Amino acid sequence: METPHLPRQALIDAHGAGGFRFAGLSHRGSLLCLPDGIWAWPVAAAAGMTAESLTPVFDCAEGLDFFILGTGAQPWLIPEPLRARFREAHIAVDTMTTGPAVRTYNVMLMENRRVGAALIAID
Numbered sequence: 001m002e003t004p005h006l007p008r009q010a011l012i013d014a015h016g017a018g019g020f021r022f023a024g025l026s027h028r029g030s031l032l033c034l035p036d037g038i039w040a041w042p043v044a045a046a047a048g049m050t051a052e053s054l055t056p057v058f059d060c061a062e063g064l065d066f067f068i069l070g071t072g073a074q075p076w077l078i079p080e081p082l083r084a085r086f087r088e089a090h091i092a093v094d095t096m097t098t099g100p101a102v103r104t105y106n107v108m109l110m111e112n113r114r115v116g117a118a119l120i121a122i123d
Helices: 055-059 080-088 098-110
Strands: 012-016 019-022 025-028 030-034 037-041 066-070 092-096 115-119
Touching: 012 098, 030 055, 066 098, 080 092, 092 098, 098 115
Parallel strands: 066 092, 066 115
Antiparallel strands: 012 019, 019 025, 030 037, 030 115
């Protein structure tokens, strides 16, 4: 992956209009929030959430206990092969639309939980 927008985790301050605000920064497009930073993520629809697009998550599995998939504006059920990949990595996973995903991620981060998120931008 390229250089992160921010080399640490941070609360997501706002979302919508196709992007996110966090730590005084603004980003258009989807985000991948990992223990070592917040990254631009090229996935624009839930169907793009694959084991391949989530490789950075599995690469840092030892630093995560829980992972949130923010699916955009529509709910999405994680396919069993992808759920199995999270199970193999010993990471609990949940999917929800992006708004609740942002709120859940922020609460878990404030609780000092070992959490990450993949957040699809919504308009």
